[in-house]
Amino acid sequence: xxxxxxxxxxxxxxxxxxxxxxxxxxxxxxxxxxxxxxxxxxxxxxxxxxxxxxxxxxxxxxxxxxxxxxxxxxxxxxxxxxxxxxxxxxxxxxxxxxxxxxxxxxxxxxxxxxxxxxxxxxxxxxxxxxxxxxxxxxxxxxxxxxxxxxxxxxxxxxxxxxxxxxxxxxxxxxxxxxxxxxxxxxxxxxxxxxxxxxxxxxxxxxxxxxxxxxxxxxxxxxxxxxxxxxxxxxxxxxxxxxxxxxxxxxxxxxxxxxxxxxxxxxxxxxxxxxxxxxxxxxxxxxxxxxxxxxxxxxxx
Amino acid sequence: xxxxxxxxxxxxxxxxxxxxxxxxxxxxxxxxxxxxxxxxxxxxxxxxxxxxxxxxxxxxxxxxxxxxxxxxxxxxxxxxxxxxxxxxxxxxxxxxxxxxxxxxxxxxxxxxxxxxxxxxxxxxxxxxxxxxxxxxxxxxxxxxxxxxxxxxxxxxxxxxxxxxxxxxxxxxxxxxxxxxxxxxxxxxxxxxxxxxxxxxxxxxxxxxxxxxxxxxxxxxxxxxxxxxxxxxxxxxxxxxxxxxxxxxxxxxxxxxxxxxxxxxxxxxxxxxxxxxxxxxxxxxxxxxxxxxxxxxxxxxxxxxxxxxxxxxxxxxxxxxxxxxxxxxxxxxxxxxxxxxxxxxxxxxxxxxxxxxxxxxxxxxxxxxxxxxxxxxxxxxxxxxxxxxxxxxxxxxxxxxxxxxxxxxxxxxxxxxxxxxxxxxxxxxxxxxxxxxxxxxxxxxxxxxxxxxxxxxxxxxxxxxxxxxxxxxxxxxxxxxxxxxxxxxxxxxxxxxxxxxxxxxxxxxxxxxxxxxxxxxxxxxxxxxxxxxxxxxxxxxxxxxxxxxxxxxxxxxxxxxxxxxxxxxxxxxxxxxxxxxxxxxxxxxxxxxxxxxxxxxxxxxxxxxxxxxxxxxxxxxxxxxxxxxxxxxxxxxxxxxxxxxxxxxxxxxx
Numbered sequence: 001x002x003x004x005x006x007x008x009x010x011x012x013x014x015x016x017x018x019x020x021x022x023x024x025x026x027x028x029x030x031x032x033x034x035x036x037x038x039x040x041x042x043x044x045x046x047x048x049x050x051x052x053x054x055x056x057x058x059x060x061x062x063x064x065x066x067x068x069x070x071x072x073x074x075x076x077x078x079x080x081x082x083x084x085x086x087x088x089x090x091x092x093x094x095x096x097x098x099x100x101x102x103x104x105x106x107x108x109x110x111x112x113x114x115x116x117x118x119x120x121x122x123x124x125x126x127x128x129x130x131x132x133x134x135x136x137x138x139x140x141x142x143x144x145x146x147x148x149x150x151x152x153x154x155x156x157x158x159x160x161x162x163x164x165x166x167x168x169x170x171x172x173x174x175x176x177x178x179x180x181x182x183x184x185x186x187x188x189x190x191x192x193x194x195x196x197x198x199x200x201x202x203x204x205x206x207x208x209x210x211x212x213x214x215x216x217x218x219x220x221x222x223x224x225x226x227x228x229x230x231x232x233x234x235x236x237x238x239x240x241x242x243x244x245x246x247x248x249x250x251x252x253x254x255x256x257x258x259x260x261x262x263x264x265x266x267x268x269x270x271x272x273x274x275x276x277x278x279x280x281x282x283x284x285x286x287x288x289x290x291x292x293x294x295x296x297x298x299x300x
Numbered sequence: 301x302x303x304x305x306x307x308x309x310x311x312x313x314x315x316x317x318x319x320x321x322x323x324x325x326x327x328x329x330x331x332x333x334x335x336x337x338x339x340x341x342x343x344x345x346x347x348x349x350x351x352x353x354x355x356x357x358x359x360x361x362x363x364x365x366x367x368x369x370x371x372x373x374x375x376x377x378x379x380x381x382x383x384x385x386x387x388x389x390x391x392x393x394x395x396x397x398x399x400x401x402x403x404x405x406x407x408x409x410x411x412x413x414x415x416x417x418x419x420x421x422x423x424x425x426x427x428x429x430x431x432x433x434x435x436x437x438x439x440x441x442x443x444x445x446x447x448x449x450x451x452x453x454x455x456x457x458x459x460x461x462x463x464x465x466x467x468x469x470x471x472x473x474x475x476x477x478x479x480x481x482x483x484x485x486x487x488x489x490x491x492x493x494x495x496x497x498x499x500x501x502x503x504x505x506x507x508x509x510x511x512x513x514x515x516x517x518x519x520x521x522x523x524x525x526x527x528x529x530x531x532x533x534x535x536x537x538x539x540x541x542x543x544x545x546x547x548x549x550x551x552x553x554x555x556x557x558x559x560x561x562x563x564x565x566x567x568x569x570x571x572x573x574x575x576x577x578x579x580x581x582x583x584x585x586x587x588x589x590x591x592x593x594x595x596x597x598x599x600x601x602x603x604x605x606x607x608x609x610x611x612x613x614x615x616x617x618x619x620x621x622x623x624x625x626x627x628x629x630x631x632x633x634x635x636x637x638x639x640x641x642x643x644x645x646x647x648x649x650x651x652x653x654x655x656x657x658x659x660x661x662x663x664x665x666x667x668x669x670x671x672x673x674x675x676x677x678x679x680x681x682x683x684x685x686x687x688x689x690x691x692x693x694x695x696x697x698x699x700x701x702x703x704x705x706x707x708x709x710x711x712x713x714x715x716x717x718x719x720x721x722x723x724x725x726x727x728x729x730x731x732x733x734x735x736x737x738x739x740x741x742x743x744x745x746x747x748x749x750x751x752x753x754x755x756x757x758x759x760x761x762x763x764x765x766x767x768x769x770x771x772x773x774x775x776x777x778x779x780x781x782x783x784x785x786x787x788x789x790x791x792x793x794x795x796x797x798x799x800x801x802x803x804x805x806x807x808x809x810x811x812x813x814x815x816x817x818x819x820x821x822x823x824x825x826x827x828x829x830x831x832x833x834x835x836x837x838x839x840x841x842x843x844x845x846x847x848x849x850x851x852x853x854x855x856x857x858x859x860x861x862x863x864x865x866x867x868x869x870x871x872x873x874x875x876x877x878x879x880x881x882x883x884x885x886x887x888x889x890x891x892x893x894x895x896x897x898x899x900x901x902x903x904x905x906x907x908x909x910x911x912x913x914x915x916x917x918x919x920x921x922x923x924x925x926x927x928x929x930x931x932x933x934x935x936x937x938x939x940x941x942x943x944x945x946x947x948x949x950x951x952x953x
Contacts, residue, residue: 012559013568046390046394046558049390049393049394050393050394051389051390051393051394051558052557052558052559053557068398068399070396070397070398072396073394073395073396073397074396076394078390078394080387080390080391082387084387084388084390084391086315086318086319087319088318096311097311097312097314097315099311100309100310100311100312101309101311101312101395101396101397102396103396
């Protein structure tokens with residue numbers, strides 16, 4: 001495992017920020033950490049960046065503890081939710097700074113990315129808008145060629161075009177050189193199209209960790225209707241997670257293999273039968289209901 | 301990779317220089333205007349001022365001092381912004397740099413920028429020294445000395461700033477706490493000694509406070525630079541403290557959590573120490589202020605209470621970063637309760653106050669009314685020596701016991717107020733030191749045998765520390781309206797003179813010692829070097845007078861009857877003095893016009909008046925001395941007990 005967090009807790013004085021977290025991220029994966037404000041996302045990212053030190057448990061990258069480990073930190077780049085630059089610095093000066101600090105710095109990459117972002121590298125960063133500042137942060141981060149990129153609410157303040165551009169760049173690096181990304185967001189929709197893993201964090205606890213491909217193939221929304229009474233055997237077999245009736249049409253959320261389900265239902269001769277796609281958000285809502293959490297508290 | 305992570309990182313140094321370079325520049329410009337540019341102005345070829353300063357601190361010292369106090373703290377504060385700004389903390393600590401390297405990189409670059417202006421200005425002055433040939437004004441050694449001391453103070457204050465910066469997460473708190481830390485050693489010592497004096501009757505506060513207290517804090521010692529240098533011990537101590545603070549800073553930094561940023565106190569465990577520490581100090585300050593100003597028990601208690609409340613809430617405000625903390629009174633109540641219990645139990649701890657060492661335990665005892673002889677630079681040989689004989693120890697102990705027994709009646713201001721400092725040396729090596737201010741008149745029967753004993757006189761009078769043959773030169777000045785002054789250098793004469801005065805002092809009575817006489821003259825005995833003994837000459841010193849008479853020097857050394865043409869004496873109650881504006885001519889006229897006034901012209905009587913009069917004119921009889929050579933009279937007075945018989949007779953009939 002690239003990133004491994006075991007039984008980790010961290011408190012700020014009397015405030016327990018995260019508690020007993022277990023989390024693992026494979027190399028080359030894009031892991032989305034979803035949770036509302038104050039859930040502990042940033043704390044986890046800062047622990048992985050070596051900014052904080054955990055009170056309990058382990059925080060490791062390549063099976064080594066991160067805190068004060070400069071060889072590891074050389075391969076990790078953290079972009080906070082509010083990117084910070086030294087006052088009065090231009091992009092070029094910041095680049096010189098990072099070049100001096102990170103061994104992986106790549107000048108060519110910096111040049112080509114500057115073009116992609118159409119960045120005026122000789123201008124002082126504080127004169128830029130919030131969105132351009134964030135692009136500058138991406139530009140600098142990707143130029144250090146990190147093995148691990150930690151992104152805290154990275155899409156805030158970016159317009160859809162830039163969002164797309166950034167996502168493509170990130171995915172490109174993941175595909176090209178197996179970069180690993182840990183990305184936090186309070187909004188699932190914002191990152192669902194790029195993540196392959198999702199972790200849901202609530203009040204300092206990691207509620208669930210899922211691989212998206214599994215999720216999508218494992219849960220289905222079905223619309224069925226029968227002439228007359230619904231055959232009981234079908235309902236027993238389907239064992240729906242969620243069931244709604246609209247007149248004679250039933251809307252079920254069921255788990256299981258798509259083909260098996262289809263076969264079972266066809267056998268019961270329904271009048272209407274549709275297998276509908278589920279959005280990721282819906283999947284999580286039903287998964288969380290399964291675990292006994294009222295979803296509204298977790299998503300905005 | 302290792303080269304990138306080595307101690308010195310060019311880009312970090314550059315970043316530091318961009319954020320703090322201005323402090324360095326301002327310091328450089330300041331020093332440049334004070335020293336090299338000022339020197340070019342003073343010593344320019346057109347007109348050379350005779351402005352000899354072999355101490356470079358004397359050029360605008362106040363400004364140099366202000367720079368020395370402000371610049372290092374300012375630098376430390378701006379330097380550690382990387383630790384006190386949230387976003388910056390996250391950035392700097394996510395970089396692949398160890399805390400040690402961040403620490404050394406920042407503090408050493410900061411140090412470089414702190415010292416650069418000093419070294420540059422020292423070099424400029426050295427160049428000027430060569431070019432303008434300033435050797436007549438100061439030497440190269442003075443330049444090194446200046447640079448050395450300036451660096452010494454800058455680095456100790458700088459290291460204190462760094463140290464405090466590691467303990468706090470707010471730049472403003474860092475600045476303020478740095479100065480508090482720098483003043484703390486001297487301040488807390490002062491507070492504790494003064495408050496002990498208030499709480500425990502007889503605690504020798506002044507005796508302790510005379511010990512170079514200001515040297516305990518760099519801020520209070522800087523002023524010395526203008527006139528003096530420091531001993532190598534002091535320099536060594538300062539440098540050691542600098543190093544300790546610096547290394548402690550690193551140690552604390554490694555323990556510090558990054559999330560401590562924006563917290564007034566970066567370590568949760570230190571918060572209560574800070575809170576109750578501030579409460580305690582302000583409590584002592586309140587007690588000291590009201591205790592010293594009002595000198596009344598009720599006011600002192602009020603001072604403690606007010607200090608406690610102010611200190612507690614002030615600390616709470618800093619910790620909570622808001623002034624709305626008046627609901628947080630749990631800690632205050634507990635603190636208040638603990639200290640009330642302690643304060644109430646103080647009177648029961650009378651062991652300290654009542655302790656007078658037993659006769660058989662005492663090896664020796666010093667009794668003196670002048671605690672300033674124990675200040676640090678007072679010459680050792682002149683310090684009073686202990687009384688070691690049984691009888692003297694017994695007498696001193698009796699006096700001490702009586703003072704303790706009279707605790708309640710010793711208070712209040714009395715014209716005969718006298719400090720009584722007791723220093724017992726015990727046989728087991730311990731010391732018992734007590735200090736009181738007592739109305740001496742209440743203890744005449746105790747003081748008289750001590751003060752009149754030869755052993756005591758020899759122990760405390762400085763003149764007995766001088767062997768007559770050691771004295772090189774003696775001068776005598778009269779204090780009358782007619783200035784008189786003689787100097788005696790002949791060694792045989794000096795020896796005789798010193799011996800005569802010693803004899804006079806041994807013969808002097810207690811009454812003569814304590815009567816605040818208008819002393820006719822004073823004497824200084826020089827012993828080579830800067831060492832000399834000063835003493836007031838009393839009219840009762842007959843051996844001295846005889847000696848001067850024999851040498852025909854008396855009339856040149858002191859005011860004698862021949863200098864006075866006549867004296868007018870009246871009752872103070874008849875004349876009515878306004879003590880705030882005394883016009884001697886007016887008083888003289890009033891005396892002339894008053895029917896009861898006595899005019900003295902007989903030389904023998906005039907001499908008697910001269911011997912008996914006192915400068916303290918608020919006494920029973922007021923006297924106007926008219927000199928032969930002067931137009932204005934000189935006012936003196938006689939205490940009823942000390943007035944010549946013929947005057948008493950005149951007014952009492």
